[in-house]
Amino acid sequence: MNKLPFVLIAFSILINVNLSAQTEQQSGDDPFSQSKFVPDISFILDVSYLYRDIKNDDYNLFEVPGLIQSTLEESAHGHEHAEMNSRSGFNLNYGELVVASTVDPYFDLFGIFHLSSEGFGIEEGYFLTRSLPLGFQIKGGKFLSSFGRINEQHAHYWAFANMPLVYKSFFGSHGLSEIGMQINWVAPTDFYLMFGGELLQGNNETSFGADGFQDLSGSIKVSSSNAPNLYTGFMRTSFDVDNLTVLAGISGAFGKSRLNHGIDTDAPDGHAVYEDAKILNANLTLKYIIESYRDITFQTEFLNKITKGDLYYKDSIGTTMKGDISKDQSGLYSQLVYKFSQYWRIGFRYDLLMKNEIVRNSSTLDLPDFMPQLSSMIEYNPTEFSRIRLQYNHDRTKYFEDNLKINNEILLQINLSIGAHGAHSF
Amino acid sequence: MKNIIIILISIILTGSVFADELNVVTTYPYIASIVEQVGKDKVNVFALAKGEWDPHTIIPKPSFIAKLRKADILILNGAQLEIGWLPPLMRQANNSKIQVGTPGILDLSKHVELIEVPTAISRAQGDVHPDGNPHFHLDFKNIPKISTAIAHKLSEIDPVNKATYEQNNNAFLENYYQKEKEWTAALEKLRGTKVIEYHKIYDYLLRRVGLQLVGTIEPVPGISPTSRHIESLEKIISSNDVKYILQDVYHPDDASKYLSSKHNIKLKIIPHDIGAVSNTNNIFELFNEIVRRLIGD
Incomplete structure (x- = not known):
């Protein structure tokens, strides 16, 4: 990735802000002053201290069998990772720069930039329409898909420091973040009812891929997609019963996967898949408001991934072979968060990867299919702009050479935001 | 379909x-x-x-x-x-x-x-x-x-x-x-009375009635009271004749209750909006209730 343009953009934003602040001070009578048009700008910093009872070097070798490759293997296949809370010791998880404003009577524009030690990335850059009739809205650009419940939320809004395992397994550590278009429609009903669909390029690191590949000898070749490669559809509904709010949703993502794990290298385990992939989601959130500063929230999501297609791999002498592969994998998370004062929350989360069926060339792989993780957290929010969180994870999903490696983690996370940062949704 | x-x-x-x-x-x-x-x-x-x-x-x-x-x-x-x-x-x-x-x-x-x-x-x-x-x-x-x-x-x-x-x-x-x-007439006797409030939510009301605000329980808006801030409020109380502490319905009232009982100051819960307390079903009832609570003992 060429980082220079992004750095230049960031610089020019900062310089502009600085200049307009100066112009305002210098003269109120500049007929061309544009200082009132400065968009909302905010910066969020997330850092943590992690203690893990496993050494970093050992941890990097662990995998979640059939679902998440070891960090080492991923980087060997060219995936650079800025994963959050990944190392024992201090972690700089991200600095997030958010710029947002209304473009004109027809559009709002949002830019969310992630600055990590690896580079400057456009996390999101999208527009929203403001004036479509009949309850329609179009979103376009790069954005976090509205698939599921937690996917479109930014990390600093989550109730726990890390992403639910099933999301990480199916979409990687950045979630389903895609380039494309979304249309959604809110029904004019007394309760909340929303339908939407997305047409996306389909370049997810784990489940969908648009880039083709070929092996070293050129004997096999899968061409790149020439059109959007991924479709999603979603529906949400919500209603209140007294002080209880119920929000339920279903969604699906359907696309083609072209995933190359080193078939174009001389690595003996290099392989690639070209398959149809389908991920389904059902989610439910219940929030009971006890009083202004106290509430209890239960949130759960279930995901199922089904794929079927071609597997390209190498035989013992390095010749590329074509076989078939199919997967049927499921996972869920359930969490309970109790906000017991204006400033404090506690929460528990149960993550479970519960179905892990991979059939390769008609033989079923022997994979663990009950992999849980327990997390608990306590959080202090001195104001709405700062948060300190202590979290404990008991992780029974990591394996090394088919042996379970139980992993215990404690992390202390601090998340701060400055500037004009927009409010969050439910 | x-x-x-x-x-x-x-x-x-x-x-x-x-x-x-x-x-x-x-x-x-x-x-x-x-x-x-x-x-x-x-x-x-x-x-x-x-x-x-x-x-x-x-x-x-x-x-x-x-x-x-x-x-x-x-x-x-x-x-x-x-x-x-x-x-x-x-x-x-x-x-x-x-x-x-x-x-x-x-x-x-x-x-x-x-x-x-x-x-x-x-x-x-x-x-x-x-x-x-x-x-x-x-x-x-x-x-x-x-x-x-x-x-x-x-x-x-x-x-x-x-x-x-x-x-x-x-x-x-x-x-x-x-x-x-009627409200103005009833509240006239409160003019000049010194009060403390939890959050700066009643300032417009205080100005209208002529109540004198000498301190807030929050050290700054949105931040809950610290023991040091309570001490400084106690100093204000000892040098001023503070009659009432005004508190909304949603903030915790332990600090207000502590000051109220220690210094013998009347704590008054004042509704800030309709439905905050009973008998405030419309805008008239809201102000009736605010006035009743302010002038009552």
């Missing part, structure tokens, strides 16, 4: 065919009560927040999106009181009638004079409101300005019923001025 399309079309139609009343959504209940007085049977009004909640931090329930989706007019308090919860709801409602900059929005803070406008802004000062103190509706002399702004807005969006709205507003005002005289 055919069935689904028929259902969807019928939902769209039922949503629009029976809409001969004006759908008005307000952020807080006090606004809804005034809209009811001015709009009467021509409007269908719904308040998003409940009066017992902290007006700064309303949980943005998705059901609010459904209300905003069907709104013809959105009336908000303004002065950034809703900034922490309303904007995403407005975006998700997909309703072009109530976007910022369209005639379907009424910002009441633009129709009153705001006090305590800060000259320098830093969040080190807590949850500051750059436009000034947003709790202006507790000055009962601001209510006529608000009802008149509402009457103008309803007339602008629904010109057919302009005469009705004006008539309703005049009737409301006649009634209201009568009550206002």
Whole structure:
């Protein structure tokens, strides 16, 4: 990735802000002053201290069998990772720069930039329409898909420091973040009812891929997609019963996967898949408001991934072979968060990867299919702009050479935001 | 598939065919009560927040999106009181009638004079409101300005019923001025009385009544009291004849109770909005109850 343009953009934003602040001070009578048009700008910093009872070097070798490759293997296949809370010791998880404003009577524009030690990335850059009739809205650009419940939320809004395992397994550590278009429609009903669909390029690191590949000898070749490669559809509904709010949703993502794990290298385990992939989601959130500063929230999501297609791999002498592969994998998370004062929350989360069926060339792989993780957290929010969180994870999903490696983690996370940062949704 | 399309079309139609009343959504209940007085049977009004909640931090329930989706007019308090919860709801409602900059929005803070406008802004000062103190509706002399702004807005969006709205507003005002005289007379004996409040939510009321504010339980807005701050309040109490501590319904009252019992100062729970305490079902009852609680022992 060429980082220079992004750095230049960031610089020019900062310089502009600085200049307009100066112009305002210098003269109120500049007929061309544009200082009132400065968009909302905010910066969020997330850092943590992690203690893990496993050494970093050992941890990097662990995998979640059939679902998440070891960090080492991923980087060997060219995936650079800025994963959050990944190392024992201090972690700089991200600095997030958010710029947002209304473009004109027809559009709002949002830019969310992630600055990590690896580079400057456009996390999101999208527009929203403001004036479509009949309850329609179009979103376009790069954005976090509205698939599921937690996917479109930014990390600093989550109730726990890390992403639910099933999301990480199916979409990687950045979630389903895609380039494309979304249309959604809110029904004019007394309760909340929303339908939407997305047409996306389909370049997810784990489940969908648009880039083709070929092996070293050129004997096999899968061409790149020439059109959007991924479709999603979603529906949400919500209603209140007294002080209880119920929000339920279903969604699906359907696309083609072209995933190359080193078939174009001389690595003996290099392989690639070209398959149809389908991920389904059902989610439910219940929030009971006890009083202004106290509430209890239960949130759960279930995901199922089904794929079927071609597997390209190498035989013992390095010749590329074509076989078939199919997967049927499921996972869920359930969490309970109790906000017991204006400033404090506690929460528990149960993550479970519960179905892990991979059939390769008609033989079923022997994979663990009950992999849980327990997390608990306590959080202090001195104001709405700062948060300190202590979290404990008991992780029974990591394996090394088919042996379970139980992993215990404690992390202390601090998340701060400055500037004009927009409010969050439910 | 055919069935689904028929259902969807019928939902769209039922949503629009029976809409001969004006759908008005307000952020807080006090606004809804005034809209009811001015709009009467021509409007269908719904308040998003409940009066017992902290007006700064309303949980943005998705059901609010459904209300905003069907709104013809959105009336908000303004002065950034809703900034922490309303904007995403407005975006998700997909309703072009109530976007910022369209005639379907009424910002009441633009129709009153705001006090305590800060000259320098830093969040080190807590949850500051750059436009000034947003709790202006507790000055009962601001209510006529608000009802008149509402009457103008309803007339602008629904010109057919302009005469009705004006008539309703005049009737409301006649009634209201009568009550206002009674409240002013009853509160006269409190002029000059020294009070402490929890959050700077009653400042407009205090100015109107002539109550003298000598301290707040919060060290800065939005930050809960520290023991050091309580000590400094105790010093203020010892050198001033503080008569009352005024507390809202949603903040914890342990600090207020501690000061109240230790220094023998009367603690008064003052409703800030309709529904905060019982017997506050409309704007008249809200001020009746505030006056009753202020002058009572």
